Amino acid sequence: MPELPEVETVRRGLAPAMVGARIEAVELGRADIRFPFPPRFRERLTGKRIEALDRRAKYLLARLDSGETLIAHLGMSGSFRIEEAFVGEFHHPRSKDPKHDHVVFRIEGGKIVTYNDPRRFGFMDLAATDALDRHPRLAGLGCEPLAPDFDAARIAALFAGLRAPLKAALLDQKRIAGLGNIYVCEALHRAKLSPFRPAGDLANARGGPTRSAGALAKAIRAVLEQAIEAGGSTLRDHRQADGALGYFQHSFDVYDREGAACRRPGCRGAIVRNAQSARSTFYCPTCQV
DNA sequence: AACACCCCCTGTCGGC
DNA sequence: TGCCGACAGGGGGTGT
Numbered sequence: 001m002p003e004l005p006e007v008e009t010v011r012r013g014l015a016p017a018m019v020g021a022r023i024e025a026v027e028l029g030r031a032d033i034r035f036p037f038p039p040r041f042r043e044r045l046t047g048k049r050i051e052a053l054d055r056r057a058k059y060l061l062a063r064l065d066s067g068e069t070l071i072a073h074l075g076m077s078g079s080f081r082i083e084e085a086f087v088g089e090f091h092h093p094r095s096k097d098p099k100h101d102h103v104v105f106r107i108e109g110g111k112i113v114t115y116n117d118p119r120r121f122g123f124m125d126l127a128a129t130d131a132l133d134r135h136p137r138l139a140g141l142g143c144e145p146l147a148p149d150f151d152a153a154r155i156a157a158l159f160a161g162l163r164a165p166l167k168a169a170l171l172d173q174k175r176i177a178g179l180g181n182i183y184v185c186e187a188l189h190r191a192k193l194s195p196f197r198p199a200g201d202l203a204n205a206r207g208g209p210t211r212s213a214g215a216l217a218k219a220i221r222a223v224l225e226q227a228i229e230a231g232g233s234t235l236r237d238h239r240q241a242d243g244a245l246g247y248f249q250h251s252f253d254v255y256d257r258e259g260a261a262c263r264r265p266g267c268r269g270a271i272v273r274n275a276q277s278a279r280s281t282f283y284c285p286t287c288q289v
Numbered sequence: 290a291a292c293a294c295c296c297c298c299t300g301t302c303g304g305c
Numbered sequence: 306t307g308c309c310g311a312c313a314g315g316g317g318g319t320g321t
Contacts, residue, residue, distance in 0.1 A: 003314060034297070058315075076315055077299080119298050121315060164291060173316080180314055235314065278294070280312085
């Protein structure tokens with residue numbers, strides 16, 4: 001499920017139960033998910049207070065009062081859920097999917113937070129908070145697309161001279177961090193830009209922004225903000241931490257709509273799907289040029 | 290630098 | 306019904 005809006009939705013769902021509370025206990029269902037858990041993982045979490053829960057791109061960052069930060073990435077299929085603990089309860093005898101419940105946190109105040117990840121492409125790590133920006137997974141990340149200074153000029157500067165197609169450039173987390181396959185397709189459609197256009201087209205000869213760069217900056221911001229507002233997108237029955245379903249998937253204009261009519265008013269085109277760098281691209285060849 | 294391709298792991302879905 | 310391949314929201318690595 002998780003691109004930026006879904007991770008942000010998870011963050012907002014977890015924060016009320018976790019921020020300010022101590023982690024009373026941690027249980028692991030196995031020794032690794034995508035990677036092994038770091039040494040003494042449970043000990044370094046147990047008894048620590050969570051001072052803040054932040055997001056960087058698609059990463060969740062739980063700042064602990066120990067001076068360390070818990071880094072979590074949901075991969076393709078990771079999700080968190082919150083449940084009320086009963087007295088003495090730790091395991092989840094009623095979990096619908098105990099096989100993929102890999103990490104269970106018991107939180108001060110009586111909540112149980114469970115990380116479930118069938119494909120195990122997600123991971124968790126711990127790092128010193130004052131050295132977080134040197135963590136190998138965070139160090140190379142590009143700019144936040146919802147930051148106040150993310151605009152046409154920024155896009156032009158990032159894309160000037162690039163011959164790579166817009167789709168690939170937007171998926172590259174080293175340039176802009178947080179977009180994934182769905183929201184790239186959606187943003188390009190909103191901006192009326194072909195996914196195959198060279199990214200460098202958005203910069204003029206002096207490296208300044210074209211009108212298209214402005215349209216794309218606006219489209220990215222709008223689609224992300226609207227998706228967050230909707231609680232993210234729910235695909236394959238993924239849920240928010242509180243069990244609610246996001247509903248932005250009903251607002252997709254192109255993603256997973258191969259063969260359907262383009263939703264742009266006045267456009268008579270149909271949505272096409274094809275592969276770009278081994279990933280499905282959905283777009284309308286009629287209005288995206 | 291940038292591409293095309295491979296891998297990680299598991300579940301689901303469509304076609305036969 | 307059963308089997309099998311294709312495919313899935315992420316990301317890193319390699320070789321050309």
